[in-house]
Amino acid sequence: MKKIINNAEQVVEEMLQGAVLAHPQYVKRVEGFNVLVRTNSPIVGKVGLVSGGGSGHEPSHAGYVGKGMLDGAVAGAVFTSPTPDQVYEAIKAVDGGKGVLLIIKNYTGDVMNFEMAAEMADAEGIKVAKVVVNDDVAVENSTWTTGRRGIAGTVFVHKIAGAKAETGAELEAVQQVAEKVIANVRSMGMAISPCTVPAAGKPSFTLAENEVEIGMGIHGEPGTHREVIRSADDTTEHLVNKISNDMPLTDGDEVAVMVNGLGGTPPMELYIINRKVAAMLSEKRVTIAKTYVGNYMTSLEMAGFSVTILKLDAELKELLLAPADTPALVQF
Amino acid sequence: MKKIINNAEQVVEEMLQGAVLAHPQYVKRVEGFNVLVRTNSPIVGKVGLVSGGGSGHEPSHAGYVGKGMLDGAVAGAVFTSPTPDQVYEAIKAVDGGKGVLLIIKNYTGDVMNFEMAAEMADAEGIKVAKVVVNDDVAVENSTWTTGRRGIAGTVFVHKIAGAKAETGAELEAVQQVAEKVIANVRSMGMAISPCTVPAAGKPSFTLAENEVEIGMGIHGEPGTHREVIRSADDTTEHLVNKISNDMPLTDGDEVAVMVNGLGGTPPMELYIINRKVAAMLSEKRVTIAKTYVGNYMTSLEMAGFSVTILKLDAELKELLLAPADTPALVQF
Amino acid sequence: MRSLNMAIEALANIIIANKEKLTEIDAAIGDADHGINMARGFEAVRAKVAANTNDDIGAVLKMVGVTLISTVGGASGPLYGTAFMRAALAAQGKKTVDGELAEKMFAAAIAGIKERGKAVRGEKTMLDALEPAYDALTQGLASRKSLAECLEMASSAALAGVEYTKTIIATKGRASYLGERSLGHQDAGATSSYLMLTVLAEIAQNLGREE
Amino acid sequence: MRSLNMAIEALANIIIANKEKLTEIDAAIGDADHGINMARGFEAVRAKVAANTNDDIGAVLKMVGVTLISTVGGASGPLYGTAFMRAALAAQGKKTVDGELAEKMFAAAIAGIKERGKAVRGEKTMLDALEPAYDALTQGLASRKSLAECLEMASSAALAGVEYTKTIIATKGRASYLGERSLGHQDAGATSSYLMLTVLAEIAQNLGREE
């Protein structure tokens, strides 16, 4: 394992410290917890948005704490859901009296830990709602009862629910628009090289020199299958087809696109991928309202990417294009 | 070589197409050339800024084409300076009558090709000035007559000269402030794994499992030395010390910091590095006006990072903090 | 109190000793952190238990549960945490464990896991070690075997359960994303459950010998 | 015209054939692209020359220079491009090359490289192959050897120059960043210059034989 770290046990703590030192205008630490919240939290009269999960997906989620997106982010150990007490602290720190929405990626651990936190907050009289993001079409929904995983599409939930909350909307309305995003967002990824959880010390899977993993999860979970590496276009086509098989994309549809790097893949490759995504959408006469290309939901240093497509209606589009000012996503 | 590409010979062309498709609100292609310029170029009454160089450093430089930064970016083959005719096209496309500043990273090839382009523009009556960025302290200036290399500090030149040009300043004034940035910016990097030029097909260097390269260049040029991998803190300390030995940082100084990932290093590690950079600066009682953490000047999929420190005065600070709206750097 | 502390320590030790093995098992069809998660939790438990002077089994197990919930994370944190909390409730005020109490605690723990995780036997989770183990324990107790013998039977049944997980497709937890690709691999949580049961059996046997 | 085209093609062929070798040499102390750059340029040259019907050496060399400048990039593009452009100027209107013209063209090419690159001999660049080669050529011509013989001498001198670059520290180009670490490695540009000279010598010899 070759990493630029000090101590495998300290990576989350030191990363959080480094993030606060880098972005003091955006985030502050909830003392004693692995929780970052906006510098001006809690914001009275605004629904608070809390997300989080295992670390190793940076800039998710702390990178999206700021105006127009999240209010708080909870960082678990690497690839491990944060514990309920941590999530509960985040909820308390951002509740401005209008309630708190929890944005959870659909993993058993995340769901259970966030639910336990919600029960704790409930007991304290804080209004809490939750949404569970499950955008990864690599996983068959019908067959496996845990349901789909939440991956990069989560960032669109942050963006759009965050913009909605910023309008002063009620918790139910914010939750509703988040659900609408979830209903209309699909993703799928692939990896050409694995990542190593610092505390584990070795890669969570290994691939032959010419082999890639299709549909792997952002925690290094194995994917749907392995295959010999194909061209960027072929691979992209496979992923986009999986998405559009699940969520038909037709003439006149308008979408947002995210070509997400998993940590070890350089922008050059992401742009080559985006070229094919855009071409496929154009062929389907689907309009692209906005494209994001970069590292939004990583898997440590894994090399690979995911494609996310979000179908927009007028409301989603307006909220997607609304301003945001966070460490990792700024738009006018 | 494992890459998500279609054809090693087509990576630059396809990347540029992908970038234009991703960011049509920011950039357009100069037809027939590997040149991206702002959608509203040329801007009459504003000095035009052109940068560029070999490809493989994305988002440098096309990612910085937009309001408050560059007007045009020229993409050479991977790690190879663009040719004069390409640079000349960029100059012509962005000249709004007030002249054009060329921001060149200090490599023999870049300097010669941009100079030849400047001669061509000169011959056509376009006012052209140039600055050469040489921020990499890994290379000893005094001993080797080619001088230092230009690396991530170049992004600060784009940002600040770009903000200056946006004020309507004259070419000489924009050039002057760019020179001031260059005089006050220093960087140094290290790599834990190499990168592979697509057309070459194999890594430009190899490192043992426990070995790192200190001071390597962003084209995979060997660095000052190799050593057994040390802690993030120790490595960061070495780089920051090299910087501050060259450009003393003392009580009361104010700086901007960039912790730049080389393409294969995830945000988690960059934040751990930033923690140490900030601690060292705080120990020197140096104030940090703004910190950038992310992939700003990459070297394909190389894993590693560079630290850049820019000493600010009132003018530089104001221009650094001014708004920017580009594909890869947005700030309010 | 000494033997209570020693029992908790022994549980912690076996998990910590198997940190890498459990992580490797999780790597195959999960996300390579089960051993890390559990070891982190039981390190915390071990530290707390070292300072424990309470001999109320219920109180100590509650401490274990709360500690696991707030340190393990992932899926296993809430599940094992809830299991210990529920067992604690059943053992409130008790200073020794007999067969009846053991059965009650075990049943409560499993009920807690099922409530929290909404899984049933056969979904390739820790339940596939725990439920057969519980069945073996009740059978043993019904045929009037000693607690030590019963726990030995429970532990063997758990091991068989671990083996069984290799033959089924996961429908809960992270491995469920793999569909058929989860076949042939054993479940990490079932393995950690089995390991804890071996320790409990061993402790019961030692205590039996001492008496 | 046929032999002129063939000469240019032969130059292109040797560079393209050595694409990997030149790239590998550049990898050691540069950025692993010299062969790729030069091959890209000479592919373009080869394509253009295939359609050439002009027998003015100056015109054809100018086409080569312009093509290299607009396709090679990096340091070698402007340098070799300028070299061919300057040689072209010296050869304007000429249809054959004798010793005197060869000397003039070579001198002009080197002057162009030095102006553009601001380097001198001994800095571990292509000049360390080209200048000794030029000296050998002038010496040969002074002692009235045939152009073929002179180019053979020039090519040998260039090879010695390539060897010499292994013994010196680079102070120009990318390798200069390495300081002493550039010792022991040959210069990529010197190597490509040497390769081109071997082709010129061979062509002169073949032409000599034909005559």
Ligand SMILES: Nc1ncnc2c1ncn2[C@@H]1O[C@H](COP(=O)(O)OP(=O)(O)O)[C@@H](O)[C@H]1O
């Ligand atoms: N719904 C569930 N019910 C019971 N046990 C579960 C459930 N989901 C997962 N598990 C158990 O948890 C184990 C994984 O724990 P761990 O690796 O620590 O968490 P995570 O899957 O979040 O990384 C699995 O091997 C399985 O035994």
Ligand SMILES: Nc1ncnc2c1ncn2[C@@H]1O[C@H](COP(=O)(O)OP(=O)(O)O)[C@@H](O)[C@H]1O
């Ligand atoms: N200033 C200079 N003068 C003469 N030759 C030079 C100079 N700088 C570099 N070179 C030559 O150019 C070669 C490198 O060419 P190439 O690899 O194509 O360009 P780059 O260095 O831009 O990648 C070097 O090996 C050297 O011979």
Ligand SMILES: [Mg+2]
């Ligand atoms: Mg996990």
Ligand SMILES: [Mg+2]
């Ligand atoms: Mg180069």
Ligand SMILES: [Mg+2]
């Ligand atoms: Mg796990």
Ligand SMILES: [Mg+2]
């Ligand atoms: Mg080179």
